[in-house]
Amino acid sequence: MIAGAGLIAAGGLIALIGVLVSGSAISTALRQYYRDLEVPPGEVLKHTWGQTKAAAAAGTAAWQQHNGIQQTRA
Secondary structure, eight states, X not given: OHHHHHHHHHHHHHHHHHHHXXXXXXXXXXXXXXXXXXXXXXXXXXXXXXXHHHHHHHHHHHHHHHTTOOOOOO
16 A cells, blocks of 8 residues: 555656656747747737738628628718
8 A cells, every 4th residue: 555655656756747847848949939930929910810800891891792781881
């Protein structure tokens, strides 16, 4: 019984060390990735959001024109 508890504790310690080492490696890799980006993620998001809004407006206008709905500006 004591040997089993010791093995479980040792396994938990090894797993904890693995989590810490892999977490450190991932955070280092992510920092390097963001440092190497030419355009910051926030700027990419703003550009993509603008494209999304333009596409939605174009789709709405095309649907309304196809169905003969008058566009009203409020």
